[in-house]
Amino acid sequence: DAGITQSPRHKVTETGTPVTLRCHQTENHRYMYWYRQDPGHGLRLIHYSYGVKDTDKGEVSDGYSVSRSKTEDFLLTLESATSSQTSVYFCAIKERDNEQFFGPGTRLTVL
């Protein structure tokens, strides 16, 4: 157990509304990641962080922003949610040997 929690676990929202997902870790890991998982696409990296206030884009970053003001929290924001952002979102941390450990996921539905 890597001590990763995500909130909310489920959310239904409407197109055009802002949404923020939270990832919280308790073990002081430097690297944190946000992925989305969709049928036929597997896990795709949205954004990642390599320290407080240090973030970078992944392969599917359009429409998403992130913030990391504390080591333990990594926030993912959809500024104006669209139906194409309906997905399962996983947060992950990375340990020394490049192994990643995932949070339980957030199921987001955008109507």
Next chain:
Amino acid sequence: RKEVEQDPGPFNVPEGATVAFNCTYSNSASQSFFWYRQDCRKEPKLLMSVYSSGNEDGRFTAQLNRASQYISLLIRDSKLSDSATYLCVVNTNAGKSTFGDGTTLTVKP
């Protein structure tokens, strides 16, 4: 062509069978390799790392073939509880991780 490719399956096998999955990767600079297991509606969980010399953990054996750029996972004496989707993950030395889409295994009584 995807950077990491897996046969999606499904693989349907009886209990006690031996089953093998392959995962091919295109980036020759890849440095570290992993197999994850994902149950339905759950997060991926690390099953095992894949070392150049190969490694074994109970009924599970992972192999790496750098020349042909693939990794494999062998499951012996399959159990019902092995039913899941198996994801391979390939990392470059820059720390980029690429996930395969997964191979679905169903073990039947």
